Amino acid sequence: MWYYEKKLQYPVKVRECNPRLAKYLIEQYGGADGELSAALRYLNQRYTIPGKVIGLLNDIGTEEFAHLEMIATMVYKLTKDASPEQLKEAGLAPHYVNHDGALFYHNSAGNPWTAEYIQAKGDPIADIYEDIAAEEKARATYQWIINVSDDPELNDSLRFLREREIVHSQRFREAVEILKEERDKKTIF
Amino acid sequence: MSHTKTMPPEYYAQLEQIQAIDFVIVELNLYLDTHPHDYQAIQQYNQCTYESKRLKKQFEKQFGPLMHFGRSYSNYPWNWDDTPWPWQV
Amino acid sequence: MSHTNKKYWYPYVSPYDPCKPITVKSYPTPPQLYMGFQPPNLAQFETPKQALFHGTLWPALYSKYDKRGDET
Numbered sequence: 183m184w185y186y187e188k189k190l191q192y193p194v195k196v197r198e199c200n201p202r203l204a205k206y207l208i209e210q211y212g213g214a215d216g217e218l219s220a221a222l223r224y225l226n227q228r229y230t231i232p233g234k235v236i237g238l239l240n241d242i243g244t245e246e247f248a249h250l251e252m253i254a255t256m257v258y259k260l261t262k263d264a265s266p267e268q269l270k271e272a273g274l275a276p277h278y279v280n281h282d283g284a285l286f287y288h289n290s291a292g293n294p295w296t297a298e299y300i301q302a303k304g305d306p307i308a309d310i311y312e313d314i315a316a317e318e319k320a321r322a323t324y325q326w327i328i329n330v331s332d333d334p335e336l337n338d339s340l341r342f343l344r345e346r347e348i349v350h351s352q353r354f355r356e357a358v359e360i361l362k363e364e365r366d367k368k369t370i371f
Numbered sequence: 372m373s374h375t376k377t378m379p380p381e382y383y384a385q386l387e388q389i390q391a392i393d394f395v396i397v398e399l400n401l402y403l404d405t406h407p408h409d410y411q412a413i414q415q416y417n418q419c420t421y422e423s424k425r426l427k428k429q430f431e432k433q434f435g436p437l438m439h440f441g442r443s444y445s446n447y448p449w450n451w452d453d454t455p456w457p458w459q460v
Numbered sequence: 461m462s463h464t465n466k467k468y469w470y471p472y473v474s475p476y477d478p479c480k481p482i483t484v485k486s487y488p489t490p491p492q493l494y495m496g497f498q499p500p501n502l503a504q505f506e507t508p509k510q511a512l513f514h515g516t517l518w519p520a521l522y523s524k525y526d527k528r529g530d531e532t
Contacts, residue, residue: 188437189386190457191394192512238404245397255458325488329528341525345515348523349401352492356405359497391508398517402498409500419508 184244191248192342195335196259201272203336204260205290206327210343211253212287212295215319221246223300223316227309230302235310235357242350249343256336257285306361314354321347378434378460385430389437392423463494465523490523 210216224243228236261269261283269278276292287295301312324344328337399416406412427437435450436443445451466486473481502518505511514522 185438185440185442188457189390189393191397192390192515193383193387194458235404238401241397241400241404245401251458258458321490325525325528328525337527342513342515344525345521345523348490348492349398349516349521352495352498352521353401353405355492355495356497360405387509387512391512394512395508395517398511402517406498406500411501 184247190252190255191245192252192339194252194255194259194339196256197333197335199260199262199264199268200333201261201264201269201274203331203333204257205272205274205277206330207253207256207260208285208288209290209323209327210320211250211257211285213289213323214299215316215323216289216295217246217250217253217320218287218295219299220316220320221250222297223302224313226300227302227313230304231306231309232361234360235306238353238357239313242353245346245350249346252339252343254285256339260336307358310354310357310361314351314358317347317351317354321351376454378455382434382460385426385433389423389426389430392419392426395419396423463489463491465489465491488523488525491521495520 212218221243224239224246228239228243231239261274264272264283266275266278269275277286280286289295301309303309303312321344324340324347328340328344331337331340396416396419399412399419403409403412403416427443431437431443435453436445439451443451465488467489468484468486470483471481471485473483498518498521502520504517505514505519511517516522
């Protein structure tokens, strides 16, 4: 089971009400390479991956939920108390008429999150390579969001999240090496 | 009635200390998942865990429980669900 | 383990390209591409707060990212 801790993994500060930026950030909330996809991908793969890397999938998957919460906090703060007019100006009128100010698991273009974003092939190498690719894609998405964001305090938190993708990618690369090792040669009786 | 319970600077300062030590713990945890025999890293992990527990005990005395489901103690009345939540501060 | 954090390439430019051509393009090549299996006892950031603010415990895994165009 999981326990909730009443703190963010990293402080999130937002300088100003900026719904347009929230629209971009939602990509990492309900997008293909976003934090929801990441958490669900890893936690689902752990049931059928060899024992030596279950712990890693479990722990990275858990950290991804902390990142999901950071993104939600950014979106929440950027849009809190924004008027329908402001949302409209930011291109969020279609979101507003369906959800008011509520968050929803969709990407920047409004496509709802779908399980088709994640894979579980059952082949350990295929699954971990998918995870490495997912981390690199999420890293790239953070880069592109930083490029279009003009909020320096928000960018600080986004740089933290980008760096986490790098560390996760490093660990998954090590997981491949662990899976390649000849340590547990099949014993024939 | 608006909920303007401004948190004092100590809240943010102590929280940041906890975030920092817990971050080191996360990093060491993931590292140890792929390096299970690194004795020094395990020692550091245990030291940081001790320090984290100490900081949280101190924080909870002033600002209420950090965790639910029996991982923190409650005052009277029940104060787990007091605002602010992490996304609100 | 020394490597650059960025690689450059020179795209083809046609006289009929409508947008102002970018003659040099770059992409990041962060440290996880080079480290291999992380060696034990890598140097760490000095304080937990420094580690937190860099997003990693180890300077060798830290990759700075600035907005495109900010850097020279």
